[in-house]
Amino acid sequence: MEKDLNQEAMLNDIVSRLPAFGKERGNLIPILQMIHERHAFLHPDAIKMVGEYLEMAECEVYGVATFYNQFRFHPPGKHPIKVCLGTACHVRGSDIILENFERKLEIHEGETTPDLEFSIERVACVGCCALAPVAVVDETLHGHMAPSKVEGLILGFEIEKEKEEREKRRHESGQS
Amino acid sequence: MPRINSPAELEEFRKDIISKRDPNKPCIAICTGTGCLALGAANVVTALKEEIKKQGLETKVDVETKVDVRETGCPGFCERGPLLVIYPEEICYLQVEPGDAEEIISETIVAKKVIDRLLYAAPGTDNDEKIVRESEIPFYKHQMRNLIGNNIKIDPKNIDDYLAVGGYSALVKALCQETPEQVVEMVKNSGLRGRGGAGFSAGMKWEFARKSPEKTKYVIVNADEGDPGAFMDRALLEGNPHSVLEGLTIGAFAIGSHEGYIYVRQEYPLAVENVGIAIEQAEAQGFLGKNILGSGFDFTIEVHQGAGAFVCGEETALLMSLEGKPGEPRPRPPYPAVKGLWGKPTNINNVETWANVPLIINNGADFLSSIGTESSKGTKIFSLVGKVNNTGLVEVPMGITLRDIIYEVGGGVPGGKKFKAVQTGGPSGGCIPEEHLDIGVDFDQLAKVGAIMGSGGMIVMDEDTCMVDVAKYFLKFLAGESCGKCSPCREGIRQMHKILNNVSEGKGREGDIELLEELCEATRNASLCALGGTAPNPVLNTIRYFRDEYEAHIKEKRCPAYVCKELIAYYIDPDKCTACMICSRKCPAEAIVGAKKQIHVIDQEKCTNCGTCFEVCPSRFSAVTRLSGEPVPPPIPEEERTIVRKSEKK
Numbered sequence: 001m002e003k004d005l006n007q008e009a010m011l012n013d014i015v016s017r018l019p020a021f022g023k024e025r026g027n028l029i030p031i032l033q034m035i036h037e038r039h040a041f042l043h044p045d046a047i048k049m050v051g052e053y054l055e056m057a058e059c060e061v062y063g064v065a066t067f068y069n070q071f072r073f074h075p076p077g078k079h080p081i082k083v084c085l086g087t088a089c090h091v092r093g094s095d096i097i098l099e100n101f102e103r104k105l106e107i108h109e110g111e112t113t114p115d116l117e118f119s120i121e122r123v124a125c126v127g128c129c130a131l132a133p134v135a136v137v138d139e140t141l142h143g144h145m146a147p148s149k150v151e152g153l154i155l156g157f158e159i160e161k162e163k164e165e166r167e168k169r170r171h172e173s174g175q176s
Numbered sequence: 177m178p179r180i181n182s183p184a185e186l187e188e189f190r191k192d193i194i195s196k197r198d199p200n201k202p203c204i205a206i207c208t209g210t211g212c213l214a215l216g217a218a219n220v221v222t223a224l225k226e227e228i229k230k231q232g233l234e235t236k237v238d239v240e241t242k243v244d245v246r247e248t249g250c251p252g253f254c255e256r257g258p259l260l261v262i263y264p265e266e267i268c269y270l271q272v273e274p275g276d277a278e279e280i281i282s283e284t285i286v287a288k289k290v291i292d293r294l295l296y297a298a299p300g301t302d303n304d305e306k307i308v309r310e311s312e313i314p315f316y317k318h319q320m321r322n323l324i325g326n327n328i329k330i331d332p333k334n335i336d337d338y339l340a341v342g343g344y345s346a347l348v349k350a351l352c353q354e355t356p357e358q359v360v361e362m363v364k365n366s367g368l369r370g371r372g373g374a375g376f377s378a379g380m381k382w383e384f385a386r387k388s389p390e391k392t393k394y395v396i397v398n399a400d401e402g403d404p405g406a407f408m409d410r411a412l413l414e415g416n417p418h419s420v421l422e423g424l425t426i427g428a429f430a431i432g433s434h435e436g437y438i439y440v441r442q443e444y445p446l447a448v449e450n451v452g453i454a455i456e457q458a459e460a461q462g463f464l465g466k467n468i469l470g471s472g473f474d475f476t477i478e479v480h481q482g483a484g485a486f487v488c489g490e491e492t493a494l495l496m497s498l499e500g501k502p503g504e505p506r507p508r509p510p511y512p513a514v515k516g517l518w519g520k521p522t523n524i525n526n527v528e529t530w531a532n533v534p535l536i537i538n539n540g541a542d543f544l545s546s547i548g549t550e551s552s553k554g555t556k557i558f559s560l561v562g563k564v565n566n567t568g569l570v571e572v573p574m575g576i577t578l579r580d581i582i583y584e585v586g587g588g589v590p591g592g593k594k595f596k597a598v599q600t601g602g603p604s605g606g607c608i609p610e611e612h613l614d615i616g617v618d619f620d621q622l623a624k625v626g627a628i629m630g631s632g633g634m635i636v637m638d639e640d641t642c643m644v645d646v647a648k649y650f651l652k653f654l655a656g657e658s659c660g661k662c663s664p665c666r667e668g669i670r671q672m673h674k675i676l677n678n679v680s681e682g683k684g685r686e687g688d689i690e691l692l693e694e695l696c697e698a699t700r701n702a703s704l705c706a707l708g709g710t711a712p713n714p715v716l717n718t719i720r721y722f723r724d725e726y727e728a729h730i731k732e733k734r735c736p737a738y739v740c741k742e743l744i745a746y747y748i749d750p751d752k753c754t755a756c757m758i759c760s761r762k763c764p765a766e767a768i769v770g771a772k773k774q775i776h777v778i779d780q781e782k783c784t785n786c787g788t789c790f791e792v793c794p795s796r797f798s799a800v801t802r803l804s805g806e807p808v809p810p811p812i813p814e815e816e817r818t819i820v821r822k823s824e825k826k
Binding site (some may be wrong): 030088090128 | 405484499
């Protein structure tokens with residue numbers, strides 16, 4: 001139920017922002033980027049909406065959206081993890097970092113954990129090659145990564161979450 | 177911000193800015209480029225500002241002690257960030273932390289004393305050899321920083337800083353003293369070649385677009401810096417956006433265009449932000465828009481964000497993307513100069529090419545043509561990364577040797593490892609081995625040894641880098657980025673990657689090398705655009721110089737660099753293991769069996785070959801060894817694992 005509400009809010013948000021863009025084809029990618037920036041993924045209904053707005057076939061919008069790496073079609077986890085696999089990171093062992101995240105979270109790159117906490121993505125160079133290997137968790141960039149740092153990072157989030165839940169429980173029991 | 181309507185007004189305004197700036201007043205310039213931000217530069221800035229407030233230095237009227245903090249773009253030395261330079265003394269502090277702020281203000285700014293521990297010290301030297309001034313650090317000393325040198329002097333969000341260093345004077349000169357033809361001629365005579373990869377003469381490109389009779393023409397900045405391992409365009413756009421805008425505007429004037437685009441990767445949010453602010457400020461002051469500086473010339477610029485596709489760095493694919501289509505290249509001719517964006521003549525140059533234009537107009541064509549080699553003029557920015565001591569951005573004159581870049585500027589290979597190769601030109605480039613390190617770096621010399629200049633990525637590799645793995649890495653990247661429009665590229669790359677994968681997994685067969693060479697030939701000759709046309713480079717090039725490594729993988733099932741996971745194993749030498757438990761605690765796969773006083777054994781079934789145990793085993797034991805091409809000895813029986821210490825034996 002809550003999900004449907006969220007979805008409706010999202011679509012309303014998109015509808016209200018479309019008129020800021022002209023109806024030229026050249027605005028397709030900027031529109032998709034706007035949606036992506038606000039909602040982190042492209043919902044099928046959002047794609048349909050963009051197609052109608054620009055008077056393009058839905059499949060054509062899909063064609064463009066799937067061509068580019070930026071766009072994803074499923075909601076990411078609460079903490080998106082991006083592992084850089086650029087050349088500089090590669091020669092300093094970034095695939096081992098990716099593997100460690102995958103093993104630790106028991107998902108593959110491009111997937112989200114069942115509890116929607118984490119998702120893993122691979123990216124090709126975030127331009128911080130001097131700090132290789134690099135991983136971006138949430139918006140924070142972590143340089144000079146090592147397999148043991150992976151564990152620490154995730155443990156940090158888990159502790160944080162546990163603390164929050166304990167607070168919540170205490171709060172609830174206090175109220176009742 | 178006043179609008180400036182004539183060259184005279186600009187000079188007046190500039191004088192005013194400069195007169196308000198006392199060159200003797202202390203100023204802390206701190207890098208807040210993407211690299212230093214990642215290392216925590218923002219916290220250092222906050223700490224410095226708070227400290228200035230605390231020590232009452234911000235309200236003092238007398239200019240001697242009032243302190244400015246300038247947040248600048250990247251000056252290049254990312255390895256030692258966050259870094260800052262204190263003017264007027266030009267004291268350079270490296271790896272600064274928020275906790276250092278108090279001392280910096282009270283010691284260096286107020287008491288004029290240098291803090292020793294924050295200075296540069298060459299790796300492996302003692303404290304006596306510290307270097308105070310930025311320009312004397314070896315990393316900088318061997319560079320020629322015509323383009324990137326201004327980064328530390330400019331707050332990219334403040335146009336006044338750019339004007340204070342002479343900004344927009346080239347635009348005035350072009351608009352008011354030269355004809356468009358003269359500008360084209362100047363750029364042609366300077367010998368400037370495109371910095372995006374192919375190295376085509378910028379002046380000639382401009383001339384083609386200039387000569388087209390069409391009324392509507394476009395100019396575009398290609399900032400889709402897609403080569404993994406390259407970030408000089410990001411640093412220029414982030415750190416000195418006005419220099420790119422100025423170059424672009426001059427180009428538009430020369431070609432006869434009134435609309436420009438900056439196509440920048442969305443992966444560079446700070447560059448997008450800074451260039452957006454720069455455009456706003458330039459418009460407000462009359463350097464962009466209608467009747468620029470009263471010359472009657474109109475020009476506007478729009479920013480378009482790329483959506484993450486490597487192929488969009490190719491100019492025809494970039495145009496498709498700007499038009500809102502999938503970025504698939506189309507055959508040339510017609511070249512964009514004839515038929516480009518929306519079918520109109522279009523001139524596309526790389527960020528660094530545009531940034532060179534104001535230098536040429538200000539100082540004359542000879543300024544650029546006097547630097548460099550016969551065929552390649554001026555300087556080039558490289559991003560020097562990988563297995564090298566001083567990683568970061570380096571700007572050097574064309575013709576400098578690779579050896580000088582890697583050893584003089586870069587400080588050599590860390591950890592006493594042996595240099596193996598340097599990779600230039602991104603995925604379309606090649607690996608250059610030791611024997612060619614003394615070639616002068618320019619477009620043609622690099623091509624001669626089978627590499628390319630590309631956009632300027634330079635990745636140093638040492639003995640721990642496997643060349644088959646490098647070729648596999650690039651082909652995997654290219655297979656993912658091939659747009660799929662033409663089959664030689666789509667299928668050729670995929671098949672090559674498959675073979676390389678087999679070789680790296682020990683499934684290589686006799687004849688694989690020859691088959692790879694054949695595929696390379698076909699892909700190179702038959703692909704539609706440069707992505708496919710140059711995709712075989714990393715394969716051909718590694719076969720050319722490192723054929724023995726391929727043969728070791730295929731014939732002996734051995735990876736000489738201990739990289740290819742299927743061909744290596746880690747093993748703990750029972751005679752050396754002291755059961756210190758460091759490796760078993762650090763192992764991320766829980767693959768090490770062992771306890772106190774029990775010799776550790778790696779469970780080969782569980783081991784993922786990540787190499788953590790090899791890294792952490794203390795060097796005085798060196799018990800963990802790597803094996804390749806030989807069987808792993810069976811684990812010693814459990815009853816023999818107990819370690820009896822000498823003291824206990826007695």
